Amino acid sequence: MKRLLVTLALATVALAAAACSSTNADSDASQAPAAPADPNAPTIVAKDMQFVTKDVRVPAGKAFQLTFTNNDGAPHNVAIYTDSSASTNLFRGEIFAGGTKVAEVPALAAGTYFFRCDVHPDMQGTITAG
Ligand SMILES: [Cu+2]
Structure with a gap:
């Protein structure tokens, strides 16, 4: 039972991380270039x-x-x-x-x-x- 809970918790963390990173990728692509990503090429x-x-x-x-x-x-x-x-x-x-x-x-x-x-x-x- 304890092992199942740990597995579920890990799966939840993994899902949250995946959701997070895909959200970031979307916003990076669509946001206005307020702050240049590359300081060498502002x-x-x-x-x-x-x-x-x-x-x-x-x-x-x-x-x-x-x-x-x-x-x-x-x-x-x-x-x-x-x-x-x-x-x-x-x-x-x-x-x-x-x-x-x-x-x-x-x-x-x-x-x-x-x-x-x-x-x-x-x-x-x-x-x-x-
Ligand atoms: Cu001018």
């Missing part, structure tokens, strides 16, 4: 004259591929500066309207940086390298 999205992605994390001291998707008909880019004064530029992405482009961004030392659209400086976000 994605920034612009829509309705603002960045949908306002916080980006990248590895420190390592060049990374930045995917920029512009869902607007208006031209945007992603330009990275040391801080919000935008006086020292570290990377300037191509300005384009409607579409996706991938750019290679040079390594950033650990810290927090500022990014904006150079065409519309009110479009802003933060990049954290760590």
